[in-house]
Amino acid sequence: MIENSEFLAFAERADSPEEALAQLAALRSRYPDATHHCWAYRIGAAYRFSDDGEPGGTAGAPILRAIEGQGVDHVMVVVVRYYGGVKLGAGGLVRAYGGTAAECLRAAPRLEVRPRQKFQVSVPFEHLSTLYHLLGQWDTVRGEEGYTAAGVSLRVEVYPEDAPAFLAALRDGTRGAAQMEEVERLEGE
Structure with a gap:
């Protein structure tokens, strides 16, 4: 809970952009009443992110930076926000989305995948x-x-x-x- 807004983060392995976007769709249907579903994925050299209506650069990019900061790959991270009535400002949003994503990734189990x-x-x-x-x-x-x-x-x-x-x-x-x-x-x- 940050200033009455609730942030829920979900990280899951994704081996293709289609798989990542399917995970997003599943979370949108699981939390249809959430204010925002901001996300980022990194799959090898491919990456994408979305602020989903938040001010530009305040949600998706910080989530992607959290992914890169944790050194993980083949992952989709979605941060679901329930707006609590208090505006956080650009800096507050960056900290909230990036921090929530980073904490989720820190707590997530890791799987090392070696090429064959x-x-x-x-x-x-x-x-x-x-x-x-x-x-x-x-x-x-x-x-x-x-x-x-x-x-x-x-x-x-x-x-x-x-x-x-x-x-x-x-x-x-x-x-x-x-x-x-x-x-x-x-x-x-």
């Missing part, structure tokens, strides 16, 4: 147990398997620092029968 390299791996059926064994030994993410007359094909994701050793172990374990091709990174990852 993606490979399409194909092995003949006789080497399937070797592949499964190696997938269990390494910290991998396994995609859906596809079966052909020659064997099995699946997408495998490994940390970049583990990729050379994993691929060498797969090549050695299958006596060179495994086929591995790096899948290009999707835009935005």
Whole structure:
């Protein structure tokens, strides 16, 4: 509560601008009687913010600065305001929105996401147990398997620092029968 106005902050992971704006829409419907729904998101190099009717630069930009100050990415922050009858002035609004967003982000749990390299791996059926064994030994993410007359094909994701050793172990374990091709990174990852 700041000068009879109530500020509620919400932070959630967002991996695309569409996902961030869907979160905003959900909060607008959850708090339809709120005076303002000010917000900002940062997703990699992409960012946007909105003052939602507050004086320009007093809400969305301070929320974005709070996101950047906390060093987080892939996040949408919405600050919902219920006006309490007392005008805060430009400085008061900047402090209220930025401070509320920063406090929300400080209290939020953090999830470190490390990039992985993606490979399409194909092995003949006789080497399937070797592949499964190696997938269990390494910290991998396994995609859906596809079966052909020659064997099995699946997408495998490994940390970049583990990729050379994993691929060498797969090549050695299958006596060179495994086929591995790096899948290009999707835009935005």
